[in-house]
Amino acid sequence: MAHSICESIQTIQAELAPYDARLVAVSKTKPTALLLEAYNCGQRIFGENRVQELVEKAESLPTDIEWHFIGHLQRNKVKYIAPFVDLIHAVDSWKLLQEIDKRARANDRVIKVLLQFKIAEEDSKYGMGDKEMYRFLEQEDWQSLDHVTICGVMGMATFTDNQDQVRSEFERLSDHFQRLKSTQFEDHDDFREVSMGMSGDYQLALAAGSTMVRIGSSIFGSRA
Ligand SMILES: *Cc1c(COP(=O)(O)O)cnc(C)c1O
Numbered sequence: 001m002a003h004s005i006c007e008s009i010q011t012i013q014a015e016l017a018p019y020d021a022r023l024v025a026v027s028k029t030k031p032t033a034l035l036l037e038a039y040n041c042g043q044r045i046f047g048e049n050r051v052q053e054l055v056e057k058a059e060s061l062p063t064d065i066e067w068h069f070i071g072h073l074q075r076n077k078v079k080y081i082a083p084f085v086d087l088i089h090a091v092d093s094w095k096l097l098q099e100i101d102k103r104a105r106a107n108d109r110v111i112k113v114l115l116q117f118k119i120a121e122e123d124s125k126y127g128m129g130d131k132e133m134y135r136f137l138e139q140e141d142w143q144s145l146d147h148v149t150i151c152g153v154m155g156m157a158t159f160t161d162n163q164d165q166v167r168s169e170f171e172r173l174s175d176h177f178q179r180l181k182s183t184q185f186e187d188h189d190d191f192r193e194v195s196m197g198m199s200g201d202y203q204l205a206l207a208a209g210s211t212m213v214r215i216g217s218s219i220f221g222s223r224a
Contacts, residue, residue, distance in 0.1 A: 005034060006041035008219045012202075016213065019206045024068050024195075026216030028053065029223045032060055038219065039065065047089070047214050051077040058084055070214055072126045075099045083107050089154045089195050089214070090116040092127050094140045097148060104147035111147065114154040114195050117176055119169040121158045130176070137184050150185070152193030152211070153177045157201055166201050170208035177209070 003011070012023055024047040027035045035046060039062060048054035049071025058067055066086040073088060075096055081088075082103035091097050091113045104111040118127035128136065136142075142150065155173040157166040177194045185191035197205025197213035205213060217223065 005037045005219055009038060009041050009043050012213075012215060012218065015203070016206070019210070021206055021210055022212050024070065024212060024214045025219055026070065026198075026214050027057070027220060028071075028216065030220045032057055034220055035061060047216075051080050054085070055080050068214075078103045079106075082109070082111065085111060087112040087114065087151065089114045090126060091150075092116045094136055094142075097142060097145065101145040101147045109147065110149055112149050112151045112190075114152050114193060115150060117153055117155045117173055119155040119157060119173050121165075121169075127155065133176075137180070149190050150188070151190050152195065153180070154193075154195035156198070157196070157205075159200075163204065167204050167208060170196050170201075170205050170210070174209035 009023070009025065016023055022045060023043070024045050025038050025043050026047040028049050035057065044064065045066045045068060047068040047070040048057065049069070054067060054069060058065070067084060068087045068089060069081055069085050070089045072090060073096060078099045082100070088100060088111060091100070097113065100111055100113060115133065116127040117133060118129050153173060153176055155169070157169040160166065173196055174194060181191055193211050194209055195212040195214065197210045199215050199218035202210070202213040202215060
């Protein structure tokens with residue numbers, strides 16, 4: 001790798017500062033020694049997408065790390081991360097939200113979550129389509145769940161070199177956020193995050209209104 005982990009983090013943090021956005025260091029597949037290197041450089045938010053890997057890393061690393069779960073989460077695995085996870089980025093169903101609430105309650109905690117919009121063209125991406133999302137927010141009694149806080153939205157753009165397409169997908173997510181912020185979430189001060197942008201597209205995401213970028217390979221190097 002051309003740059004050390006610490007240099008990469010500092011460079012990215014400097015780019016985020018004018019936007020007041022936060023960095024989630026995506027450490028999936030990487031050994032704890034590399035996470036510690038980032039930690040010693042001041043990084044405190046780490047993102048993982050496998051439950052077992054997250055649990056193992058959390059057990060062996062400093063307790064003031066804020067752990068974010070960024071991938072698709074199966075309902076039957078929520079219980080393993082509920083005792084400590086800070087933010088779950090990709091809530092894509094009412095049943096998953098209910099399960100998170102139930103497990104958070106059992107741990108006497110409140111877990112923060114983001115609603116995942118499907119903004120990419122590709123079929124493979126998880127998330128709720130626009131109609132599904134608005135139907136969910138209108139029909140389900142999410143306001144009654146005391147042990148989850150919906151803090152905003154999350155999305156992944158199409159994996160493509162077409163910058164215009166990526167930009168317009170990020171802008172759509174931003175528009176959804178604004179729309180929800182001025183309707184269903186008007187009185188929710190905690191509703192303020194737009195999680196979008198990865199190593200290849202985070203500059204476009206920031207320009208479109210991202211408040212949280214999820215960056216892995218630009219910090220830790222490419223994954224096997
Ligand atoms: C792996 C992953 C990232 C980071 O990807 P990089 O291209 O390595 O920066 C971001 N978000 C999600 C949901 C991921 O799974």
